[in-house]
Amino acid sequence: MPRRAVMAVLITGMLVTGVANTLLTKYQDMQCVRNCDDPDISKRHVFEQPVMQTLQMFIGEMGCWLFVGLFSIRQCIRNRQRKSAGYEPVSAGDDATAGPADGTSSPSPVVKPSVTSLDDRVSISGFSVFLLAIPACCDIAGTTLMNVGLLFVAASIYQMTRGALVLFVGLFSVLFLKRHIRGFQWFALLLVVIGVGVVGLAGVLWKEEQPVKGSHILVTSTPDVPIAVKTIIGVLLIAGAQIFTATQFVVEEYILEHYELEPLKVVGWEGIFGFLVTVIGMGILHYTIGQTPKGQFGYFDAVEGFREITQYREVAISSLAIMISIGGFNFFGISVTRSISATARSIIDTCRTLFIWMVSLALHWESFKWLQIVGFALLVYGTFLFNELIPPPFIFCLATRYNRRELRREQQERERARQALLPGATD
Numbered sequence: 299m300p301r302r303a304v305m306a307v308l309i310t311g312m313l314v315t316g317v318a319n320t321l322l323t324k325y326q327d328m329q330c331v332r333n334c335d336d337p338d339i340s341k342r343h344v345f346e347q348p349v350m351q352t353l354q355m356f357i358g359e360m361g362c363w364l365f366v367g368l369f370s371i372r373q374c375i376r377n378r379q380r381k382s383a384g385y386e387p388v389s390a391g392d393d394a395t396a397g398p399a400d401g402t403s404s405p406s407p408v409v410k411p412s413v414t415s416l417d418d419r420v421s422i423s424g425f426s427v428f429l430l431a432i433p434a435c436c437d438i439a440g441t442t443l444m445n446v447g448l449l450f451v452a453a454s455i456y457q458m459t460r461g462a463l464v465l466f467v468g469l470f471s472v473l474f475l476k477r478h479i480r481g482f483q484w485f486a487l488l489l490v491v492i493g494v495g496v497v498g499l500a501g502v503l504w505k506e507e508q509p510v511k512g513s514h515i516l517v518t519s520t521p522d523v524p525i526a527v528k529t530i531i532g533v534l535l536i537a538g539a540q541i542f543t544a545t546q547f548v549v550e551e552y553i554l555e556h557y558e559l560e561p562l563k564v565v566g567w568e569g570i571f572g573f574l575v576t577v578i579g580m581g582i583l584h585y586t587i588g589q590t591p592k593g594q595f596g597y598f599d600a601v602e603g604f605r606e607i608t609q610y611r612e613v614a615i616s617s618l619a620i621m622i623s624i625g626g627f628n629f630f631g632i633s634v635t636r637s638i639s640a641t642a643r644s645i646i647d648t649c650r651t652l653f654i655w656m657v658s659l660a661l662h663w664e665s666f667k668w669l670q671i672v673g674f675a676l677l678v679y680g681t682f683l684f685n686e687l688i689p690p691p692f693i694f695c696l697a698t699r700y701n702r703r704e705l706r707r708e709q710q711e712r713e714r715a716r717q718a719l720l721p722g723a724t725d
Contacts, residue, residue: 304637305637305638308630308633308634308637309630309634309646311626311629311630312627312630312631312634312643312646312647313646313650313653315623315624315626315627315630316623316627316631316647316650317650317653317654317657318619318623319620319623319624319627320453320456320457320650320654321453321654321657321658322616322619322620322623323351323445323448323620324448324452324453324456324658324663325612325616326345326351326612326613326616326617326620327344327345327346327448327449328344328345328663329344329345329610329612329613329616330342330343330344330345331343331344331345331606331609331610331613332595332606343595345606345610345613346449346596346597347597347602347603347606347607348442348445348446348448348449348597349442349445349576349579349580349583349597349598349600349603350580350600350603350604350607351441351445351620352438352441352442352445352572352576353573353576353577353580354617354620354621354624355437355441355572355620355621355624356434356437356568356569356570356572356573356576357569357573357621358569358620358621358622358623358624358625358628359565359566359568359569359572359573359624359625359628360566360569360570360573361569361621361622361625362562362563362565362566362569362625362628362629363566363569365562366560366562366563366566369562420556420557420558421557421558421559422553422557422558422559426557427567428571429549429553429557430553430564430567430568430571431571431575432549433545433546433547433549433550433553433568434567434568434569434571434572434575435571435572435575436542436543436545436546436549437542437543437546437568437572438572438575438576438579439539439542440539440540440541440542440543440546441539442539443535443536443538443539443542444456444460444535444536444539444543446532446535446597447459447531447532447533447534447535447536447539448532448536449532450528450529450531450532450535451528451529451532451533451536452658452663452664453654453655453657453658453663453664454651454654454655454658454659454664454670455497455500455529455532455533455664455670456532456536457650457651457654457655458493458494458497458651458655458670458673458674458677459494459497459532459533459536459537460536460540460543460647460651461490461493461494461497461651461677461681462490462491462494462537462540463540463543463544463547463644463647464487464490464644464680464681464684465487465490465491465540466540466541466543466544466545467544467547467548467643467644468483468484468487468684469544470544470545470547470548471548471551471639474548474552475548475551475552477639482683482690482691483683483684485683485690485691486679486680486681486683486684487680487684488680489676489677489679489680489683490676490677490680490681490684492676493672493673493674493675493676493677493680494533494537494673494677495673496669496670496672496673496676497533497669497670497673497674497677499669499673500667500669500670500673544644547635547643547644550564550632550635551635551639554632554635554636561629561632561633561636562629564632565625565628565629565632568628569625580598580600581600583598583600584598584599584600584601588600588601588602631643631647634646651674651677652674652678655670655674
């Protein structure tokens with residue numbers, strides 16, 4: 299496929315699986331799992347297991363190893379067919395074009411999209427694989443905080459607040475990856491942050507009605523906390539989680555720049571490390587907090603979490619769907635990071651806000667708020683401006699022209715100085 303077509307497939311896949319994952323997670327949070335038939339509405343409770351949701355995310359990521367195995371089997375079959383037909387077999391992921399034994403060209407070339415510094419990368423093996431535990435741990439912290447925040451806010455507010463990810467990825471890319479961000483791009487990042495703040499303000503000013511499913515009015519375990527306070531807590535948790543997610547993106551980009559590893563295997567290894575760390579953490583938290591009288595039925599009650607998943611059909615089906623969607627989302631996201639950059643990945647992730655907001659409105663999960671339109675417009679404009687999909691404001695255009703003139707003048711002066719130092723040069 300042409301490179302543009304590959305990019306279109308990756309971006310579309312990331313958007314579709316990302317939208318599905320957020321909506322499915324919010325749907326799961328709305329399922330009544332305790333005292334659902336109690337006539338007292340305040341005693342009914344919904345699924346509130348953010349740590350369990352983090353665990354099922356890593357199970358979904360580990361599912362990528364199934365596809366790695368299937369691709370390896372398919373490659374072995376192709377190699378046998380090529381060998382029987384007189385062609386030299388190629389290994390999975392080989393960059394070279396396969397050809398027959400007599401040296402003539404092969405009718406089925408293996409083409410991979412170009413990646414920066416391909417020749418400088420080395421195969422990741424041995425203890426180097428444990429480098430992927432770093433983004434996995436960042437994923438644990440970021441995802442768990444976001445899952446908790448999603449319990450307090452609507453899906454669209456959750457996704458819009460995640461727009462702050464662009465700011466942190468941009469900052470970390472400059473600090474640790476030595477990327478260069480121009481003046482208008484910093485301005486775009488500022489607009490994204492302001493947009494996130496406006497979205498959070500909309501959630502505070504307008505009280506959101508509790509969603510209703512069938513005959514059960516679904517409430518959280520904190521019915522006495524005002525909606526405005528819940529929204530502020532949720533927005534702060536989600537925004538703070540973007541620091542960990544941005545660290546994850548930047549570390550993944552660094553690893554993919556220096557090591558040879560397929561995106562599916564990156565997701566698979568992160569799934570393994572994340573699963574192991576999460577299971578150990580769940581065990582410790584369950585025996586220290588979840589078993590206490592105050593911790594029972596709370597976020598760290600692992601036994602209650604497994605009971606709710608296994609006994610309620612809606613929760614079980616949504617868990618399976620979340621695993622599939624998160625596996626696909628991380629694969630497409632890693633592929634975008636590998637082919638473009640971590641910043642581009644965070645920008646694309648922000649763009650799915652519109653689709654989540656539209657679906658949430660259509661499902662009556664939230665009400666229309668005009669201030670959200672303002673925040674969303676700032677997010678989209680800042681995102682497009684950062685990605686240079688639209689021209690920068692006039693003042694930045696003037697600064698760009700001035701900088702270009704200064705750059706040309708410096709280049710001319712350096713060239714004259716170099717010519718003056720050449721042998722035979724005269725005054």
